[in-house]
Amino acid sequence: MSNLIIICFILLISLFLIYAILPTILIRVTGWGITKMIHSSAIAITFDDGPNPKYTPQLLDLLKKYGIKASFFVVGSKVKAYPDIIKRMSEEGHTIGIHHYNHISSWILSPFQLKKYLDMTEQAIFECTNQKVTFYRPPWGHFNLFSLMLSKRYKVIMWSHIFGDWKVSKGINGLLDQLLQSTEPGSVLLLHDCGETAGADRLAPHYMLKCLEIYLRENANKGTKFITLKEVNF
Template identity: 40%
Template sequence: MIVSVTAFYGIIPTLVMRPMFFRGCRSVDGRKEQVCLTFDDGPNAIYTIRLLELLKKYHVRATFFVVGERAEENAGLLKRMAADGHLIGIHHYRHLSNWFLTPYGTRKQCEKAADTVEAITGARPVYYRPPWGHINLFLPLEAHSFRVVLWSAILGDWRIKLGKERLEQRLFHHLKDGAVICLHDDGENLGADNDAPENTIEALEQILKKTTGQYQFVTIDEMYQNRSARVSYKHLIH
């Protein structure tokens, strides 16, 4: 019975609805190689600050989907993200799966996370990524005030056994125009390894070093605007 309810309420909606949500798009003219780096589950007092320094070094702007309670604990890092030009979206207030939340629970987790970010940065988040990418039957209604963002590539960087070399290879393979790449700057959640972000930072540094000037790294809102522009562009040429 429990399995059947979970399947109807969570697993099936996740499989069916995922294509509905934003997962990246090619640039308007097809010539600019635009990539969106996104980071989930932070901020983390040890790894996020190192990640911010790395992104600043290579003039990269990224999107962070933060967990509300961790944002409260690391408010200074959230302010640094905003000051450095990164986009801040929400995960949940706590890292909980929508498969096991009531419709009200989903709405409460989103609103509380958004309230937290707004209190720290002065700006209310617009973008939302469900933890683990889990969607429930009522999520489109309960999270209607946010734009749901998934990914074009999720690389398994939450497991330390993947290793920085294999992670670097996966990153390089998925760098392409319109990609939304999901990475993690915190490893404290169920199924993750605490030290896994070490590999993420080291692999990313190698990628940024080797590909300097080849890609334009944009935030989700910039890529989302590109999608709108692309629709208008297609309308004009047809």
């Protein structure tokens, strides 16, 4: 009986490696199926996990203050909960992409569930914006064996800079130092406008916004150009 349990455990681990871990490693290392910016002289700032009723409007106010267009990978269930925020994003010229209907890793989604999440989130965004959805970023950058096949109608976008801004322990100084060093043309910056997902701190967006304002102010003085993903040459 114990040997059978061991065999079943090894089989489950092997299936998980084949279905989830290995595809993620392969895609992330090779860049296979991932869309990248080509020879851009600008920086794309992207935000995951929203919309959040407290922090996302503050973020939109900040971006508007500096005349910056950004890109938001949104959670479909939150789109349904806060449609007015999504409408504002669209009206102010930001790009809106898919980040699953719930913030769940592709590692534990079946092909049917993944397709359903993509379809539901696309529909929720379309109902708010009346615009076709072009971009997709899976939560945590996790893929499974069927991810690229099921998401082939979208441009899959990852990031060149990630800052750990979902944790308060990152603090203002640590996050700001990293942001201020992220000025390379063609960069795709990843930040988070919601602290309600697993492993995140609820107050983390508060610190992110403070750092982002300093970063935008510093780069406005330098003439750094920022663009939304809709403007990118892929």
